Amino acid sequence: MAEISNDAAPGTPLDRERAGASLRVVSVEGDDAIARRLVDLGFRPNTEVRVERVAPLGDPIQFRLHGYRLALRRSEAHRVLVVAR
């Protein structure tokens, strides 16, 4: 799939970003079902993502993309590479 890249793409893993950060998706790492699901959930290249908040216990994280709110655990968010917008 063209949208998914295994290469050493630039960008930081999404789980490293702080609450309030406005970001742009570079790629989703991996080529398995979870990577494809992340793309289906809207993490396509160039999609704008905002980190809304981290849960009180540190995991999961709430994101905002395509106008909706999505919660991901850090382990999944880690596979989305982003750059600052």
Next chain:
Amino acid sequence: MSVSRRLATIALVGRQNAGKTSLLMHLTGSSQHPVNFPGSSVERTEAMAKVGSDHLRVVDLPGITSLEALSPDEEVSLAWLGGRTAAGKDDGPDAICAVVDAGKLGVELKLIVELTRLGMPVIVALTKVDVAGVTLDVDSLARQLGVAVVPVNALSGAGADVLLASLAKEVASAARPAQLAPIDIDAVVRSVTTQNADGRPSLTDRIDAVLLHRVFGLPILALLVFGIFQALFVGAEPLMGLIENGQGVLGTWVASIVPEGALQSFLVDGLVNGVGSVLVFLPQIILLMLFVSLLEASGYMARAAFLLDRVLSKVGLSGRSFVPLVSSFACAVPAVLATRMIDNERERLATIAVLPLMSCSARLPVYVILIGAFFPSSQAGLVLFSLYALGIIIAAIVAFLLRRTRLRGSHAILMMELPVYQRPSFRVVKNQVWAASREFLVTAGTVIMATAILIWILSYYPRPTAIHERYEAERAPIAAALDKLAAETPEHEATQAKLDNVGVRERGAYLEQSFLAEAGKAIQPVFAPAGFDWRTTVGVLAAFPARELVIPTLGILYSVGDVDPGEFDIASLDQAQAHREEGLAGRLRASKKDDGSPAWTSLSALSVMVFFALCSQCMATLGAIKRETRSWRWPIFVFSYMTTLAWVMAVMVFQIGSALGFGGGT
């Protein structure tokens, strides 16, 4: 004469929370109660929609995100879209109604494009237009996609009639659907969307700022759960009292028109009390399902899952298991039904398997009596807390082990939308509460009734005449004396109490030689290492259909033998519960084994309580598990592991306690 024809089958396809379930109700009208069809793991729901004199079969499928399944629920939906039921039968839709959220067209369009590739006509139902926060050019969207797009309000039902007409028209036209040409999703979304720029954060964002607050989020959740828990007890109490009274009135009435004997005992003890002891849970089930349904429909359930996911992920569950687990402290039966909200099937099964370990309200009376009888009030709170904690700890361990063995899956993932807050749809809530109650009643009417009858037979027979003659001989002089006394005098009351007591002891004597007691004595060696005497063993056996049955059973068993019954003011077993319990506590303390040593010590009481905390003694729960997992495997598994665990832990408590020198009486 016109005959109603089925025109076609329409599948409602979309993500969770898109509004499919509400839409189904609005399409098919209030006269239709949706029917749930068992699949292998999840259900599809269907109902008929009237179109003129004909009808469309509308099927609501579990939510999907794409045409690639990650969970068993999604597999079921996709298999059915492909023309197969989970059981392998041929069935499937003639057309697809894609139910999509207008607020996130950017992710929904990909699914629509994939659906059009299935070779069936596709119509798009656009929901949540009013809360999308954007204005959409619906005509332009329909033109660019090449399919009909109908805005609907899944809550109010506005637009459902237009959608139905479009669906009917679409399936009536024989034209093959055109394959959608590849589109640039982001470009389409940009071209049809106008931002409603008022710059203010939306209502949902403002609510979340409070409910998901770093510091206040968890305390608010705790308060809410506490409130629900309290409401379950307080709100259900009067209704439960009403059912119990009704049961008492019905039992008395049956006893008054049916002559004393086997038939009367069967009707009163077997049927009325057996079924009544199950029906009494109905108010709690209705209330709990109401709360769960409201939390789910309003959007808060996903927030609770978000707040607590971290804790539950440690044992292989996720935030979605939280509400069923908490509900189970009230009653495991509705909690098992509440696991439907968990989308991952393995996680759901693991949750179901550990739910009955939470100490439910039916265990509380057992704890209260035994703690009151054998522990000083300074220790009472600690003992009670430990019993609740024991259930939680064991549940965590069992869930952890299950998720690494039988229910190992792709590691639990949480990819969960936090939906826009909305007013719950009355009809959706009503239907969920109704469905859960109806299923519970069906279970109560079949499995539980059969078990109640079986236990009654075992506890009633055999009936040797020698026992009857012995107590008749004892009764005759008292009855004669009673006749000579004036009513309403203390002497009359005392004599009446004596007479009633003979009846109680007669019941005890029958019970002592019943098949159930014989079984208890035969099994006694198994429970001896746990410190149970044979009467406790019988009580434990009698409590397998429903654990609260142990109290009346022990009450009857300990009313005979070594204690002078005149000492206690238990006139009859039908007296007030509190009264009876106080009497029972006293009798348990005073009772002796055959060798003269105390039958109960604080250590054996603790051992019995640990047994009750962990044992699976509830037919209603096992019936609900059977119904929800659609197999006998899970109820049998739950019964086996809990009962084994209960025995092992009870024996450990008693043996280790005895070795440490705690076994020597109170």
